[in-house]
Amino acid sequence: MTDTYGREAPDPFTSGSYQRGRSQHDGRAGDSFLDSEGGTRDRLRGFANRQKDIGVDKMAGFAEAAHKAADALGEQNSGMADLIHEAADGLSRASEDLRGRDVSELYRSLNDFARRQPLTFFACSFAAGVLLSRFLKSSSEGDRRTSQHHHQGDEQQYHPSPSL
Numbered sequence: 001m002t003d004t005y006g007r008e009a010p011d012p013f014t015s016g017s018y019q020r021g022r023s024q025h026d027g028r029a030g031d032s033f034l035d036s037e038g039g040t041r042d043r044l045r046g047f048a049n050r051q052k053d054i055g056v057d058k059m060a061g062f063a064e065a066a067h068k069a070a071d072a073l074g075e076q077n078s079g080m081a082d083l084i085h086e087a088a089d090g091l092s093r094a095s096e097d098l099r100g101r102d103v104s105e106l107y108r109s110l111n112d113f114a115r116r117q118p119l120t121f122f123a124c125s126f127a128a129g130v131l132l133s134r135f136l137k138s139s140s141e142g143d144r145r146t147s148q149h150h151h152q153g154d155e156q157q158y159h160p161s162p163s164l
Contacts (some may be wrong), residue, residue: 044132045104046101048103049102049103052103055096055098056098057095059094059095060091060092060096062091063088063089063091063092064088064092065087066084066087066088066091067084067085069084070082070084070085070088110156
């Protein structure tokens, strides 16, 4: 893999470029350093793969929920239900494709895509960031409302009804 400037781009999960570029003062110390770095890299890869699997499971669950919602909507608006089924099918296919791939492979694919289509990659990254920030903001607001509701439920408050 090469970056924009023609240099070798390191893969954070498999690259040995850090090891190759590091000078070793003592053979034993260098070996233990490399062993611990390899173990850390393996733990990082394992953690990333577990997180990917959790995300894939959530994607599959979302696709299943979308199919159920489309089935319920089908009686009222079959055209909209068909579109939702189509989107859910695409999400199911994507989750199955991701399930069978390793994080290192996904990283390389994403890196290649970003190099081939930088504007599309930037636009998708920006859109994902906006959606994520809106999701996180709404989640934190929902938590605050739930917390306030519980505190208000502890006290009996008088709210006069508007005069007619």
